[in-house]
Amino acid sequence: MVFHTHVALAEDYKLSQTQIDEYQNNGHILLRNVIPESEIAELRTAVLRAHEALNAQEEDFQKAFRVTQNLWEINDAVRAHVLSKRYAGIAAKFLGCRNVRIYHDLTFFKEGLGKGKPTPWHQDGHYWPLDTEKCITLWVPLTDCPVDMGPMSFVSGSHLNKDAEHLPISDESDEYIREMVERENLSVAPAQHMNAGDATFHSCWTYHAAASNTTENTRIAFAIAYYDADATIPLQPPANERRAANLARWFPGTVPGGPAVSEMNPAILSPHD
Ligand SMILES: O=C(O)CCC(=O)C(=O)O
Secondary structure, eight states: OOOOOOOOGGGGOOOHHHHHHHHHHHEEEESSSSSHHHHHHHHHHHHHHHHHHGGGEEEEETTEEEBBOOOOHHHHHHHHTTHHHHHHHHHHHHHHHHHHEEEEEEEEOOOOOSSSSSSEEEOOGGTTOOOOOOEEEEEEESOOBBGGGGOEEEEETGGGTTTTOOOOOSSHHHHHHHHHHHTTTTTEEEOOBBBBTTTEEEEETTTTTEEOSSSOOOEEEEEEEEEEEEEEOOOOOOOSSHHHHHHHHHSOOTTTTTTOTTTTTTTTSTOOO
């Protein structure tokens, strides 16, 4: 019998101080070869299989992408990636914290031939139910993702404000952020070609969007959302219904002001935290 031990996942991803500064100044960064090449095909197969198994829970956001969540709970190969110290180590360095926990993982499948519509500009912070700014998402295409397949664009430096916090992802958030970018002459980092396994990292406060997928193939992207392992649940009740739903779904049994810790949020770098 052959055991796949994911040896490549045990290797640290070497980050330079320049890259850490870039993330902290801009609120986003693109890193090459985050998923080791030897692991990409297996992860893609596992994500497709787990997505299929979660089909009944699939959500379609504005025809922009199809989402399933927490694949790591039902698939061993996905779990090896989501719980890997390689990716969590990058997230912790960017956030400047000693350890991170898993919020959840997600698929972001955008249909080809223009059926996958543009992802509206939005700020994820609208949805995050935590009392910390130290929240980050790793987003990785599992096939090569040219610009016409819809990799993400970001507004550099937008992680330092919460101006679009009140808006869920929608045409309204898109219009609101576009107008702000124009009015305030904000700096937009355009989407770049990504090879399978290259990853972007963005803060939950960074404005981001993606174009329609006009290629022939579905954009198969996977994401892992992390937060500071020492974060707490806010004392005040959630400000909107989506935050309330996420609090109930991803942090079962937690209490206002208490640690943001449940069996669904393992700490990765020192698992006994
Ligand atoms: O995949 C997309 O088009 C959007 C992804 C996204 O909004 C996110 O990762 O926060």
